[in-house]
Amino acid sequence: MVYDIDALVVGAGFSGIYMLYMFRELGLSVKLIDNGSEVGGTWYWNRYPGAGSDSASEVYRYSWDKEDLRTYHWSNRYLSQPEIQGYLKHIVERHNLQQYIQLNTELLSAHFEHRAWIVRLNDGETIRARYLATALGGLSKTNIPNIPGIKTFSGDIYHSM
16 A cells, blocks of 8 residues: 655654655645664664754754744853754654654655655555655764775774764
8 A cells, every 4th residue: 555645754863854845834734764773863773872053053943933032041151962863752742743753664665656745654554655855964874985995905994984
């Protein structure tokens, strides 16, 4: 069975939650999927001791929610991972976005045919969507570049996430 929607968003971090919100505001039928068991994107996956932001807390807010900008309180200038992820959970709840989010769900394949994206998910579901918006983030998985000789290099290699 194929499930038809206007827009499918992949990734439940800052960008994915924003796209979900905006598609809904446009009146589109929308679904967001994420492989994690909670929203947060990078801030869900990177939970090592001391994980936190290297940017000031005021940049970790959605500017489209003016009331929340005035009332949501950060505890520090530089935020810890739990506080950032907590903010994203707060936004999802505040704007009733839970009903559009499907967690523990992996996109297995996507191809474009007949003016729609056909997306197959790990739970066996198939979605046909007019729009496919990927918000996977640059920090969600390690990406080691394919440099000739890297596998046989005997020196130290340092790589950021």
